[in-house]
Amino acid sequence: MDLFEVYKLWDIEPVKGSDTTLWDKDGNIYTDLYGGHAVISVGHCHPHYVKKVQEQAATLGFYSNAVQNSLQKELAAKLGKLCGYDDYALFLCNSGAEANENALKVASFHTGKPKVLAFNKAFHGRTSGAVAATDNPKIQAPFNKTGNIVFAPLNDLAAVEAELSKGDFAAVIIEGIQGVAGIYEPTTEFMQGLRELCDRLSVVLILDEIQSGYGRTGKFFAHQHYGIKADIITTAKGMGNGFPIGGVIISPSIKPSYGMLGTTFGGNHLACAAATAVLEIIEEENLVENAARIGEYFRQELSSDKAVKEYRGKGLMIGLELNEEYIGLRDRLLFEKHFFTGAAGAGVIRLLPSLTVSQETAESFVKAWKELTR
């Protein structure tokens, strides 16, 4: 059987990893400043993570959500403490799209309403509700076009108010910082206004922190920079450091009922062990602070670089919009200097490294960048 070819692949095959270093099958060494789409949060094969996952795999890998699982409770308690939403409740699933899918359903069950407002250039995943709220018609099948989603420009409160005032809205869904779009931040004023509007019109505010969360921006969630709280927060990516897991963090004002949500794999024993190990490492090694510190170093070094038209983002969620003559730099960083980075179209390089990235590694990247752009 052949693979269903939906991915355009680099001709590189990583076979081994350690923190921010990767080895390919021919023994070449790379530095990973992308973490496979922001997934690697505590470094490849962190010893504590490996130990916990190995021990759990050798003890009990899986049982269904029909029995008690204290590993889920342990994970929820730890996450609540670290993310500052101690009084919220956690529903566990397997991916980012699935987290958003469940968040949209919860909001719709709670309000009894069908419609959702999302933002221009948003990316929320590829399952039916999540992709409908994603502003990219190329990845929406006719089946996904429900008519229940309305898009508004980011940072345009008047446009949001005009739509929400029409009624029938269950939720607004917004990324803490837009990722796939090319790293675009909402303003504090907009986010505070959005919070007020959602309160006034009884609309659930869903913060998609799948890319911008888990400490990456120098706070646990990016929206915490704007001084607001969300009604529902979705997480995935860095949550399991590569083990598939997603989470929906739900306000106590939204009540569950048996059967409202469900999943076979979500919150399984192995996933919980992986996710708890990630939180232990984040706490033990002060990785949220490291993300802020190394992010600040990148900003100082690269924001006024001559290749950079605009430096966007916070902490280790970085978008480098390139001046025209430097388009192609990402390939050169990979093939000439062996740095993995990400992209948003041809003109924006995205850095989404592990939160463990060291000052030394950051300096080696800046040196390589300057050598290629001088």
Ligand SMILES: Cc1ncc(COP(=O)(O)O)c(C=O)c1O
């Ligand atoms: C903000 C955001 N939401 C949702 C998703 C979807 O996550 P997943 O690919 O795990 O379904 C992504 C993935 O890039 C994302 O960046």
